[in-house]
Amino acid sequence: MALKLSGWGALESPPLPITPKSLSSSSCLNFRTPRPSSVKCDYSCFEVRDVSYRPPGTEMSLLKSVNFSLPEKSFGLIFGRSGSGKTTLLQLLAGLSKPTSGSIHIQRYGNDGNPNQSPEPLTPERVGIVFQFPERYFMADNVLEEVTFGWPRQRGDLQFKEHLALRLQRAINWVGLNGISLDKDPHTLSGGYKRRLALAIQLAQIPDLLILDEPLAGLDWKARADVVKLLKHLKKELTILAVSHDLKELATLVDRSWSMKMGGILKEEPLPL
Numbered sequence: 038m039a040l041k042l043s044g045w046g047a048l049e050s051p052p053l054p055i056t057p058k059s060l061s062s063s064s065c066l067n068f069r070t071p072r073p074s075s076v077k078c079d080y081s082c083f084e085v086r087d088v089s090y091r092p093p094g095t096e097m098s099l100l101k102s103v104n105f106s107l108p109e110k111s112f113g114l115i116f117g118r119s120g121s122g123k124t125t126l127l128q129l130l131a132g133l134s135k136p137t138s139g140s141i142h143i144q145r146y147g148n149d150g151n152p153n154q155s156p157e158p159l160t161p162e163r164v165g166i167v168f169q170f171p172e173r174y175f176m177a178d179n180v181l182e183e184v185t186f187g188w189p190r191q192r193g194d195l196q197f198k199e200h201l202a203l204r205l206q207r208a209i210n211w212v213g214l215n216g217i218s219l220d221k222d223p224h225t226l227s228g229g230y231k232r233r234l235a236l237a238i239q240l241a242q243i244p245d246l247l248i249l250d251e252p253l254a255g256l257d258w259k260a261r262a263d264v265v266k267l268l269k270h271l272k273k274e275l276t277i278l279a280v281s282h283d284l285k286e287l288a289t290l291v292d293r294s295w296s297m298k299m300g301g302i303l304k305e306e307p308l309p310l
């Protein structure tokens with residue numbers, strides 16, 4: 038099967054077809070199969086309950102009894118002063134560190150607004166995180182290698198590779214990178230396209246929750262507008278939680294917002310615009 042990418046975005050050079058063969062030389066890290074489509078629910082929320090965090094070996098709590106919930110397919114924004122604990126909270130959500138106390142889970146609710154299942158823990162495989170300045174961490178010589186970095190290298194069956202190829206195509210289409218040749222060096226992309234690539238890397242894993250740490254930082258005005266437009270598009274399909282100082286530019290996307298006070302105390306508050 039050869040999947041040809043086509044669609045929006047100016048075509049700089051003909052894109053490479055994505056085939057199971059072109060995915061055969063990647064390595065495996067934490068790869069998750071998609072949830073069965075038979076699992077239906079009325080709606081679900083990402084919930085943080087009484088989460089506190091004190092780094093190992095220290096006496097100081099960086100987060101104090103944090104509580105919030107974010108319904109699926111909504112956009113949440115956390116703002117607050119530098120050093121208040123925003124990134125620390127994102128790291129807990131992504132499973133990069135463990136709360137000292139409290140829980141982080143997904144809760145499904147029925148039509149009557151009551152939980153209709155036990156909460157499921159939010160495992161790291163269900164979360165995609167794009168750090169500040171993600172382009173600084175690009176490792177590969179071309180776009181295809183960058184998106185598939187960490188994918189299975191062993192000889193899998195054809196069906197599995199077709200499945201990966203479809204995921205890749207979906208992620209690339211989603212962020213509008215389909216006008217870019219997959220053999221292009223990621224470091225030569227514009228600022229906005231580098232951010233699209235960083236998003237595609239996470240979207241290819243089909244996360245339930247996409248976390249963005251300062252998604253507009255370091256971009257010029259045109260790239261910032263471009264990324265905001267893209268996030269508006271992604272929000273239709275995904276649950277997104279961002280930390281940002283760029284409140285005005287992201288305001289039109291925001292469904293829920295919280296202020297992180299110094300000392301790691303989170304409060305639901307409208308954006309101070």
Ligand SMILES: Nc1ncnc2c1ncn2[C@@H]1O[C@H](COP(=O)(O)OP(=O)(O)OP(=O)(O)O)[C@@H](O)[C@H]1O
Binds near residue numbers: 095120122
């Ligand atoms: N492992 C650690 N041990 C001790 N202190 C830490 C540790 N990690 C972070 N801190 C401190 O915790 C506080 C919160 O840091 P954090 O990076 O979460 O803040 P932030 O709100 O994201 O800031 P910024 O907006 O500048 O990114 C800071 O004072 C930081 O120095």
